[in-house]
Amino acid sequence: MIDWLAVARAIHVLSIVHWIGGLLFVTFVILPSLRELEPRLRVEMFEKLERRFAIQARVSVLLAGVSGFYMLDAFGHWSRIADPRFWWLGAMIALWAIFTIMLFVAEPLFLHAWFGRRAALDPDGTFRVALRGHRVLSILAAITVMGATAGAHGLF
Numbered sequence: 001m002i003d004w005l006a007v008a009r010a011i012h013v014l015s016i017v018h019w020i021g022g023l024l025f026v027t028f029v030i031l032p033s034l035r036e037l038e039p040r041l042r043v044e045m046f047e048k049l050e051r052r053f054a055i056q057a058r059v060s061v062l063l064a065g066v067s068g069f070y071m072l073d074a075f076g077h078w079s080r081i082a083d084p085r086f087w088w089l090g091a092m093i094a095l096w097a098i099f100t101i102m103l104f105v106a107e108p109l110f111l112h113a114w115f116g117r118r119a120a121l122d123p124d125g126t127f128r129v130a131l132r133g134h135r136v137l138s139i140l141a142a143i144t145v146m147g148a149t150a151g152a153h154g155l156f
């Protein structure tokens with residue numbers, strides 16, 4: 001018989017590897033490399049790369065959410081969301097909610113247009129804002145991955 005919980009866990013981890021790994025690569029490799037370019041070209045390149053990754057990240061965020069909620073339900077662990085000992089569960093759901101809102105609501109509705117308008121006026125400042133935002137999200141994501149792995153295997 002197929003162990004669907006194990007399948008869900010495998011899908012969950014793969015989607016996290018793709019989504020969070022991609023985020024860290026953009027933050028700590030792509031963005032610092034773009035610094036060498038002239039400000040207007042830098043913002044243009046950033047938008048192109050980010051748009052391509054955002055399409056893939058939407059799939060990973062969706063799979064991470066479906067597999068995560070499936071596991072939560074199968075384990076019968078819904079009440080743990082409100083338990084501070086399982087802070088890492090709340091952290092996973094909060095990070096997922098931030099990205100879901102950004103990728104599926106804010107970006108298509110207004111974030112993309114706002115970024116374009118701001119970049120046309122101040123490409124250097126806009127790039128700095130983007131870099132700072134990526135750094136904050138990357139640090140939160142790294143803490144969440146560590147907390148979730150340690151927590152799922154009984155550290156807390």
Ligand code: HEM
Pocket residue numbers: 009012013016020064065066067068069071072075092093095096141144145148149151152153
């Ligand atoms: C809707 C959002 C999410 C839900 C409902 C969810 C739920 C879960 C559940 C129920 C587990 C199994 C815990 C256990 O074995 O006791 C788990 C494991 C895990 N999750 Fe999530 N998760 C979500 C999003 C995320 C995010 C955003 C990340 C990373 C930033 C993440 C990373 C992990 C990791 C690393 C594990 C441990 C896998 C292992 O070592 O077995 N999850 N998640």
